[in-house]
Amino acid sequence: MELTQEFKTTISVINGTVSVFMVVFAIAPIFWASISDFGGRRPLLLSAEVVFVVANIVLAAAPKHLAVLYIFRIIQAVGASTMTVGMGVVADICQPSIRARAISYYMLGPQFGPILGPILSIVGALGSWRWTFGMLAIFGFTVFLMITFLLPETLRILVGKGEYLKKLKTYFVNPVFKQKKIIPVDAVFPHPPKPSLANFVKLIRQERVWMTTVSGSFVFAAYYGVLVIFSQVLQELYGFTQLQVSLSYICPGVSLICGSILGGHLSDFARKKQLQRHPDYYCPEKRLSFQLIGTFILISGLLGYGWCAQKRVHVVSIFCFIFLCGFGMTWILNSNTTYLSECSTEQPATYVSIGNFGRNLGAAICSAIIHILVRKMGYGWCFTGLALVSLISAVLTVVLLIRGRKTRIFV
Numbered sequence: 001m002e003l004t005q006e007f008k009t010t011i012s013v014i015n016g017t018v019s020v021f022m023v024v025f026a027i028a029p030i031f032w033a034s035i036s037d038f039g040g041r042r043p044l045l046l047s048a049e050v051v052f053v054v055a056n057i058v059l060a061a062a063p064k065h066l067a068v069l070y071i072f073r074i075i076q077a078v079g080a081s082t083m084t085v086g087m088g089v090v091a092d093i094c095q096p097s098i099r100a101r102a103i104s105y106y107m108l109g110p111q112f113g114p115i116l117g118p119i120l121s122i123v124g125a126l127g128s129w130r131w132t133f134g135m136l137a138i139f140g141f142t143v144f145l146m147i148t149f150l151l152p153e154t155l156r157i158l159v160g161k162g163e164y165l166k167k168l169k170t171y172f173v174n175p176v177f178k179q180k181k182i183i184p185v186d187a188v189f190p191h192p193p194k195p196s197l198a199n200f201v202k203l204i205r206q207e208r209v210w211m212t213t214v215s216g217s218f219v220f221a222a223y224y225g226v227l228v229i230f231s232q233v234l235q236e237l238y239g240f241t242q243l244q245v246s247l248s249y250i251c252p253g254v255s256l257i258c259g260s261i262l263g264g265h266l267s268d269f270a271r272k273k274q275l276q277r278h279p280d281y282y283c284p285e286k287r288l289s290f291q292l293i294g295t296f297i298l299i300s301g302l303l304g305y306g307w308c309a310q311k312r313v314h315v316v317s318i319f320c321f322i323f324l325c326g327f328g329m330t331w332i333l334n335s336n337t338t339y340l341s342e343c344s345t346e347q348p349a350t351y352v353s354i355g356n357f358g359r360n361l362g363a364a365i366c367s368a369i370i371h372i373l374v375r376k377m378g379y380g381w382c383f384t385g386l387a388l389v390s391l392i393s394a395v396l397t398v399v400l401l402i403r404g405r406k407t408r409i410f411v
Helices: 002-007 011-039 042-060 066-079 083-093 096-106 113-126 129-150 163-167 197-204 207-238 242-248 250-277 284-311 315-341 348-406
Strands: none
Touching: 002 011, 011 042, 011 066, 011 083, 011 197, 011 348, 042 066, 042 083, 042 129, 083 096, 083 315, 083 348, 096 250, 096 315, 113 250, 197 207, 197 348, 207 242, 207 250, 207 284, 207 315, 207 348, 242 250, 250 284, 250 315, 284 315, 284 348, 315 348
């Protein structure tokens, strides 16, 4: 409400900044990831953090003009779009046998967001909404320092398997912007193509890539719909205060962490069992078999959430079902992301960025229309529709499991 009053506009216009953020957050990682696969991880991570910090400083001191708010939310999204570059780092240093678990631990960062968010909202409530962006700037600068002094370059075509790090007697690294190529001239490591639109189109046209991307997009959009409407459900149907609503987001935050870690371990377990049965042949699609379980957990959560809100069942049921939604979605997301990272040893971050593009585009669309759908259809039928959309994800997963050999090159 404070934003609408200060900018003298409606809640729909303010929510538009979220949709714009999500659209940019979907597109920007493709550029960050493809450049990092070609030229190194550190330059992209450092550059993005600078952009993120500057954008948040400006937002914290922004004049009361909607144009400024929208423009710097876009710039903020560009700076925040390095998750896929981080996935590239994980792919560089973690072999496939432990990669799903590694990704689940890496994802703890963004998944702690809904848990830490209430703290930021309390700060904002005590002061101003500008304090939220100020805190983000402080956190961003802290991350910038950590990357500068603690994160070495990991791109294989520059540093090989990281043997040079064994010579260091400290955890700190040389704070250079771009790492020079230090592997022997005769060393053989996969070299990715130069970043280009043609390369992106070539990758996304692969059957395994677009099917995995669409599959992940549907479930993430459905979950985002749950999350966007959560505060409205608690305030309008159950009379929660703003502080109570903020603290309520801890529940889906915990569910994301639980689902990701369990999903990661089960994904690696599926890979291990498949190799034990067929040691001479590895089928990466087997990771996706456990994704089906996560999909049906999500569908159960969507149906329960929608109809309990429709019938105004006790609020505990809302928390139980949103927990299932978050648990199932992040379980799916882990297997989905790990599979994409295994599609290529040359461009793991780029492949993951394509999946990220689909998910965030779906989230942007859902956040823009979810209030309209609820108003027209009611909570029950709206989330029944999202459950049916999520069912398409399960169908695509089954198709991938059946057609896996025909959709990829044997590895």
